[in-house]
Amino acid sequence: AQKVTQAQTEISVVEKEDVTLDCVYETRDTTYYLFWYKQPPSGELVFLIRRNSFDEQNEISGRYSWNFQKSTSSFNFTITASQVVDSAVYFCALSEAAGGYQKVTFGTGTKLQVIP
């Protein structure tokens, strides 16, 4: 069964600290996609990154970096030098084909609070 676990419900850090958000997934498919979304208080989910199951290269985008490890079924997200604007709920999601359609499963989200 498809499952995404974000064990960290809430994290608080002081501004400029680094923080890592964990994401562990379960799937029986060999082809799948992983996503991270950010949901600020306004409610809109903002797409951050997409990674397919064949691409295990780490990705860095500014202060954001992602570590994908198939061996541990993890797709962790690190924010370097956190800022108050990073305060939001972050969702990890897993997408795989199911009966010819895409099935997307979201984790329960990690609420990040960056304290000035």
Added chain:
Amino acid sequence: KAGVTQTPRYLIKTRGQQVTLSCSPISGHRSVSWYQQTPGQGLQFLFEYFSETQRNKGNFPGRFSGRQFSNSRSEMNVSTLELGDSALYLCASSLEQLARTDTQYFGPGTRLTVL
């Protein structure tokens, strides 16, 4: 290019009423999906429409329905509202049918409160 838009942003209804929510996808996107977000259940998939046809459906009662128009705009309807239907309803659009695992882009959501 404009993002996904949803109207209305906020809605207050009473039990037993029905409600219609609207979503306009990003220009050129043909797939629209709807999600319900609640504190207790998280983000749950409602259904997906592509080319005016419902392609995929989550595990929700028949009170939840939707449709898609020829311009890809979509509406979802909830009939006989219950208190538990209070939630943030999010619409997401993607370029093609989700079977090709496109990235979904989300709108700001409609906050529905059922009294």
